[in-house]
Amino acid sequence: MKLNPDMVSFDAAAVVEFKPPGYNEGSFVFKRQGKYYLMWSEYDTRDPRSSVAYATADSPLGPFTKAPQNPVLKGRGSVKGAGHHSVLQVPGTDQWxxxxxxxxxxxxxxxxxxxxxxxxxxxxxxxxxxxxxFELVKPTKTSTASSQKPAAK
Structure with missing residues (x-):
């Protein structure tokens, strides 16, 4: 939300709301290949339907369309209560x-x-x-500024 010059208030009429069916908490937004992904937790963690769903948009302000292939994360077998998440991209790759x-x-x-x-x-x-x-994340090496040798003077 863009703040007014006082850096505290905002135009309430400009608020854009998107609350899909099943939304509970834990919203998270990221951008991949020009598309914005809004993800959230559905239902309470103790509910057997506890899961993570998503919607996409061409703008961070929407409009967002809930994907038909939901939920994308849910419990299975001994895994229960899967939800309230975050997403990260392995730097310099398309690995998520x-x-x-x-x-x-x-x-x-x-x-x-x-x-x-x-x-x-x-x-x-x-x-x-x-x-x-049940799939483990495989260790991935990335190059970071802290691990690179300083430039010769």
Missing amino acids: VIAYHRFKIPGGNGYNRETYLSPMRFDAQGNILPVEV
Whole structure:
């Protein structure tokens, strides 16, 4: 939201709202190949339908269209309560990872949770593919400014 010159107030008439069916919490936005992805958690973590869904738009202000292939992250088997997530891109690549919480294995009950990382992939049209909750993220080396040698003087 653009703030007024006082840097506190804003034009309430300019607020754009998008609250899809099932929305609960944990909204997250990222951009990939010119498309904006809005993701959120659906239902409460103790609800068997707890999951992550998404919508896309050509602008960060929308309008967003909920994808028909939802949810993209949900529990399966011993994985329950998958939701409330964040997404990261491996720098310099088109590799993506979704970080989320789920019931601790073993012994999770909705309050005992663990953070888990899973690969997140896209099809050729840019749709997010269903996340495989049992697939581990493989270690990836990236070059960073801190690991590069300083330039010769």
